[in-house]
Each structure stands twice: as C-alpha cells, then as structure tokens.
Amino acid sequence: MSSKERLYLFDTTLRDGAQTQGVDFSVQDKVLIAETLDKLGVDYIEGGWPGANPADTEFFSEKRSFKNATFTAFGMTRRPGRSASNDTGLKAVLDADTPAVCLVGKSWDFQVKVALGIELEENLELISSSIAECKRLGREPMYDAEHFFDGYKANPEYAISCIKAAYDAGARWVVLCDTNGGTLPHEVTEIVTEAIKHVPGSHLGIHTHNDTENAVANSLAAILAGVRQVQGTLNGLGERCGNANLSSLIPTLCLKEPYKTLFDTGISEEGLKSLTSVSRLLDEILNHAPNRHQPYVGASAFSHKGGLHVSAVQKDPTTYEHVDPSLVGNRRVIPVSDQAGRSNLLAQFEAFGLKIDPKDPKVDRLLEEVKEREYRGYSYDGALASFELMARRRLGQVPEYFEVESFRVQVERRHNANGELISVSDAVVKVVVDGERLMSVAEGNGPVNALDEALRKDLGKYSDYLKDLRLADFKVRILTTGTEAVTRVLIESTDSSGHRWFTIGVSPNIVDASFAALLDSITYKLLRDGAPAGKQGA
Numbered sequence: 001m002s003s004k005e006r007l008y009l010f011d012t013t014l015r016d017g018a019q020t021q022g023v024d025f026s027v028q029d030k031v032l033i034a035e036t037l038d039k040l041g042v043d044y045i046e047g048g049w050p051g052a053n054p055a056d057t058e059f060f061s062e063k064r065s066f067k068n069a070t071f072t073a074f075g076m077t078r079r080p081g082r083s084a085s086n087d088t089g090l091k092a093v094l095d096a097d098t099p100a101v102c103l104v105g106k107s108w109d110f111q112v113k114v115a116l117g118i119e120l121e122e123n124l125e126l127i128s129s130s131i132a133e134c135k136r137l138g139r140e141p142m143y144d145a146e147h148f149f150d151g152y153k154a155n156p157e158y159a160i161s162c163i164k165a166a167y168d169a170g171a172r173w174v175v176l177c178d179t180n181g182g183t184l185p186h187e188v189t190e191i192v193t194e195a196i197k198h199v200p201g202s203h204l205g206i207h208t209h210n211d212t213e214n215a216v217a218n219s220l221a222a223i224l225a226g227v228r229q230v231q232g233t234l235n236g237l238g239e240r241c242g243n244a245n246l247s248s249l250i251p252t253l254c255l256k257e258p259y260k261t262l263f264d265t266g267i268s269e270e271g272l273k274s275l276t277s278v279s280r281l282l283d284e285i286l287n288h289a290p291n292r293h294q295p296y297v298g299a300s301a302f303s304h305k306g307g308l309h310v311s312a313v314q315k316d317p318t319t320y321e322h323v324d325p326s327l328v329g330n331r332r333v334i335p336v337s338d339q340a341g342r343s344n345l346l347a348q349f350e351a352f353g354l355k356i357d358p359k360d361p362k363v364d365r366l367l368e369e370v371k372e373r374e375y376r377g378y379s380y381d382g383a384l385a386s387f388e389l390m391a392r393r394r395l396g397q398v399p400e401y402f403e404v405e406s407f408r409v410q411v412e413r414r415h416n417a418n419g420e421l422i423s424v425s426d427a428v429v430k431v432v433v434d435g436e437r438l439m440s441v442a443e444g445n446g447p448v449n450a451l452d453e454a455l456r457k458d459l460g461k462y463s464d465y466l467k468d469l470r471l472a473d474f475k476v477r478i479l480t481t482g483t484e485a486v487t488r489v490l491i492e493s494t495d496s497s498g499h500r501w502f503t504i505g506v507s508p509n510i511v512d513a514s515f516a517a518l519l520d521s522i523t524y525k526l527l528r529d530g531a532p533a534g535k536q537g538a
Contacts, residue, residue: 007223007253007263010044010175010205010231011037011246013282014059015074018239029285030059033132034184036232038066040278041271042230042246045069046102052093061269068266071133073098077105077130080118084133096131097283100140102175103130107162108151120158131169141166142173143205149176149183152191160198167199173229178218181211181241185221192225201226203251208244210236215244218250223259234282235294247279251296251328269327275496276329289473289492290500296328299500303333329385332462333384345370352388354395376506377479383504385493385524386517392527399533401462401526404436404519409447409511425450433460434535448474448514454517465531466522468496477509489513493521496525497529 014030017023025033030047037045045066048056050073064071075093078084085091093101103126103521106112112123127143134141143166145151151159163174177194178188188206195204206217206222206229230253236245251257254272277295283290292300317324317332325331331349345367349356356363370380372388382386387396392398409427416422426443427450440457444450449471456466473492480486487510494500501524505516 003112004264005262006228007259007265008043008205008229009246009265010031010072010229011069012040012046012074012231012243012534013233013237015046015048016239016243018235020237020242021239023286025055025236025285027055027223030055032285033234033282034066034069034276035073038069039271040274041068041265041267043069043266044072044100044236046072046074046536047098048292049074049093050096051075051089053183057092060098063097064181072096072100072142074102074104074144077103077126078120078133080116082376084129090130090133092142094137094139096280098139100142100172101134102142102144102173104135104144104146104177105130106147107145107159107177109149109155109158111147111151124161127162128165128169131166131171135170141165141169141171142175143171144175144177146177147179148188149178149191150180152194153187156194160195163195164198167203172203173205174203174299175205175207175229175231176222176227176508177207177327178209178215181209181215183208183214183218184212185214185217188218188221188372189225191503192227195533196226197301205231207231209238210243210245213241213243216248216252219244219249220259223253225265229354235279235291237282238297245294247275247297248295250275250281251323255323255327270403272327273329279499284315284494284498296323297330301330301334302525348384348387349391351522352391354391354397356395356440366391368472373506374513375486378504379488379490379508380504383490383502383517385501386503386520389503389520389524389527395494398523399528399531400522401433401531401534402459403432404455405432407451407515409451410446424493426455429457431459433462436460447511448518451511451515452518455522462531465526465529469522469525470494471518471521472500474514479506487513489517491521492516493525495525501525501528 012031018025021327033044035075047059050057050060060073073093073096075090078087078090106123109120112118113118116123126240131141131143140146145163148159163521166174182354198359204227206219207216223230232244232246234248235247236242250267253263253265254267276297280290292298295301302321345363346358377538389398407429409425411423411425413423424443425447427443430439437457438460440454442453442457444453452471471491475490479488486508491503491506492500503517503520507513
C-alpha cells in the first residue's frame with residue numbers, strides 16, 4: 001500500500017481557460033479537450049457554466065462520463081432574496097446533473113458590501129444554503145472562495161468564516177482563490193497555514209492566477225502548506241495573465257522532490273509522457289503557435305545552442321537538463337547556428353540519423369557554410385528542417401523530386417461583385433516531374449498562399465504525399481533597411497501525424513524568400529515520408 005498522500009488535480013481549462021482573450025471553444029472543442037484531459041489522468045474536469053452561454057449549455061445538455069475524471073459544473077451561490085431551491089441561476093447549474101458542482105462566492109468583506117450590497121452575515125447564509133442544496137441533491141459540493149487571499153489580508157476573521165460556512169454545510173472542497181493574482185508565495189504559505197486551523201487541508205484546494213508570474217510557485221507553496229487539491233489550466237490559459245499552468249505543475253509534482261515522494265497525483269507514467277502532445281493539441285485546436293519556451297513541453301525547453309553546452313550534455317545530460325525530456329514526451333534539440341561548434345553538428349547529425357565520421361572534412365566545411373549563411377541572414381537554430389536538407393544535400397542524400405522551371409505571382413486590388421474593395425493574389429508555377437512539364441494556376445489569400453496552392457495543385461505522383469501538409473505559421477523579418485533590404489521568411493509546417501517542422505528562406509525579395517522556404521517545406525515532407533526520386537531525363 002502506498003504511503004503517499006493523494007493530491008487531486010482539478011482542470012479548469014474549459015471554464016477559466018475560456019476567459020482568455022481570443023479563445024472561443026466550440027462544443028466539439030470542449031468534447032475533444034475533455035476526453036484528452038481524462039486520458040491524461042486529471043481528477044476533475046470543470047466543463048463551464050451551464051446557462052451562461054449557448055456553448056456551455058449545449059455541452060452540459062448531454063450526460064458525460066469519464067474513465068478517470070469527475071465531471072464538474074461551475075456556477076455561483078444563490079442570489080440575495082432567493083432561496084437555494086428557487087434561484088434560476090443555481091437551478092441551471094444543478095440541472096446539468098454533473099457528479100460535482102463548484103460554486104463561487106464572495107469571501108472578501110469589501111466585495112460583499114460593495115458588489116452584493118448585503119450584510120456580511122447574509123453572505124454566509126448564501127454560501128451555506130447553496131452548498132447544502134448541492135449536497136441534498138447528491139452532488140459533490142465545492143466552494144470557490146473568490147478573493148480569499150485579499151479578503152484575508154483585509155479581514156482575516158471574516159474570510160475564515162466564509163470558508164468555514166462552506167465546510168460546515170458539507171463542502172467536499174473549499175478552494176482558496178488568489179483571484180487577482182497579486183499574492184506572493186510567502187503570503188500563500190502564511191495564510192494557508194492559518195486557514196488549515198479552521199478547515200482541514202484534506203478539504204482545501206488552491207486556485208491561483210499568474211499576474212505576478214507566481215501562479216505555479218503559489219500553488220506549490222499551498223500544497224506544502226497543506227492543501228490537497230490544486231486547480232489550473234493547460235498551458236496556463238486564463239483571463240489577463242492566465243492561471244496556474246498544469247503543463248508545468250503536473251511534471252513538477254510527478255518528478256521533483258519533495259512532491260514525488262510525498263504525493264500521488266493519479267498521473268501515470270504513460271499519462272506524463274503524453275503531456276507534450278496534450279499541450280500542443282490544445283494549441284492546435286486554438287490555432288495558436290505553441291510557446292517554444294514553455295517549461296517541460298516547449299520545443300525549446302531542452303534546446304542546447306552553445307557548443308560547450310552540447311559537449312557537456314552529450315557526456316552528462318543532467319548538466320543542463322533538469323529532467324529527462326522523454327519523461328514528458330518531449331525531446332532534446334541541438335540547434336545549429338553561428339555559435340555552433342562541431343559538437344552541435346555531430347549531435348544534430350545523430351538526431352537526424354545521419355552517420356558520418358567526426359573527422360570527415362565535410363563536417364568542417366558544413367560548419368563554415370552554416371556560419372557564412374547565417375552571416376547573410378539565415379538562422380538555422382529555428383529552422384532545423386532546412387538545415388537537415390542542406391546537410392543531406394552535401395552528402396548526396398536528397399533525391400531530386402521535381403524541378404521548378406519558373407513561378408510568377410501577382411496581387412490585384414479591385415472591387416468585387418458587392419462593390420467591396422479587395423486584394424486577390426494569383427500565382428502560376430511551372431514544374432518538371434519525371435520529364436513532364438506541368439503548369440498550375442491558383443488564387444490564394446496573399447501571394448505565399450497562392451504560390452503554395454499553385455505548387456501543390458499538380459505535382460504529379462507527389463501530390464498524394466502532400467494532401468495533409470498544412471502551413472501553420474508564417475513569419476517575416478526585415479534584416480536590413482533601405483531599398484535593398486534583406487528579408488528572412490520562416491515557415492512552420494505540420495501534417496496529420498502532428499509532426500511540425502520549420503524551414504527558412506532569405507532574399508532581398510520577400511516572395512523569393514517565401515518560395516524558397518516553401519520549397520524546403522515540401523521537399524522535407526517528401527523526404528520524411530519516403531517519396532520516390534524523380535526519373536531524371538525522362
């Protein structure tokens with residue numbers, strides 16, 4: 001029998017995360033995210049607020065069951081002047097018929113007096129009667145103590161009376177909320193220590209916001225102080241600066257001392273290994289470019305650029321890696337740049353599966369070429385797919401799939417049939433595949449999209465390989481000023497396997513730079529998927 005104490009994970013991505021500026025989950029999004037969170041192994045999934053908006057109402061209209069998680073509806077305590085059984089807002093939450101219900105209420109005397117406009121004692125009655133109604137109906141009740149930390153600082157006795165009212169009424173969890181994110185870790189420790197004197201830690205949770213970049217630190221401080229439920233969102237989504245980031249909290253609790261020895265989170269080794277893909281799936285659903293520098297799960301979280309660092313990591317990874325990246329489903333990245341040494345190149349060759357003698361003169365020549373190209377504006381540390389193609393070409397390992405004979409793109413600004421002024425881009429691309437000359441014409445949303453559509457419209461036998469190729473992001477940087485400015489274009493691509501790769505193009509002409517990056521992206525896709533070489537001279 002495990003001697004570890006159970007620590008419960010409460011995910012509020014679908015509720016608090018939905019308050020992120022620019023985030024708007026569809027019902028289908030919510031279903032997919034909820035199923036993914038359940039597979040990850042969290043204990044509670046807060047699905048939203050029934051009755052608050054059409055999407056949440058529809059999401060709760062079907063009874064949903066999960067293998068690991070308890071489905072939870074969010075709402076608020078009854079309103080003044082209404083009984084718990086006769087409050088339409090509370091009724092909508094309880095009618096969702098979820099196993100658990102989390103109700104938010106005021107815990108700061110200032111908010112009670114100003115926002116609710118009622119006496120302090122009446123607010124305690126709102127809390128206790130609402131929690132009691134949830135329990136009477138057989139739900140697992142939770143109380144979200146809004147502004148608890150600010151309330152405690154202003155009036156400790158009253159803030160404590162609010163959480164005690166919820167606990168005495170039968171709340172399974174009383175969640176201490178740092179609503180505006182302004183509390184610091186040492187304050188969390190002090191205040192939680194006092195709260196536990198009135199409500200057992202086995203019934204206390206923590207809900208923090210990241211306005212001082214301390215949401216994860218505050219959550220860890222609260223756990224060590226005694227709370228046994230921790231709330232957060234995937235990738236730290238949330239209003240303003242976001243919530244405690246479960247993508248960082250989960251691996252810290254599972255892999256770091258003293259947490260991994262003291263607590264059982266319910267996350268299995270396999271669940272932990274899926275964390276990086278879960279994080280990136282959320283970004284994919286939201287059409288966000290993943291944060292490359294996000295701890296644990298970011299593409300650069302285990303990236304080593306300096307040559308001396310690479311040498312040290314190859315001898316002992318713990319020199320510059322605090323955990324094994326594979327434990328969270330991530331991987332080590334050895335970028336290539338003008339700061340790189342032979343160690344970087346050799347490590348990257350190994351990652352590509354390239355076998356080359358370290359003493360081969362080609363290594364030194366390739367290193368010099370990298371540095372010379374970066375001097376001209378290339379940046380291979382962020383475009384490893386282009387670097388792999390360059391290296392393999394020098395070793396004669398990139399087949400000639402097709403030849404681009406010419407391309408042309410034009411942008412026309414005109415009025416459409418509705419009299420609206422619009423810009424339309426169209427492109428013409430001529431290629432040779434197996435000796436056959438093919439010409440394609442396409443329109444697109446901008447010149448790069450038009451070129452992409454035209455190039456992939458007919459590539460003969462290679463067209464099927466490119467059906468699932470998608471351009472995920474497009475970045476342009478002007479490197480020099482003046483009439484002969486040099487432009488660098490970085491294209492991020494992805495396919496149905498979830499694999500992402502980055503390619504680069506540099507030219508005084510932005511369209512030429514874009515087309516070079518686009519060609520690399522397509523060539524890399526064909527190489528990765530094992531497409532056959534073209535028939536030369538056919």
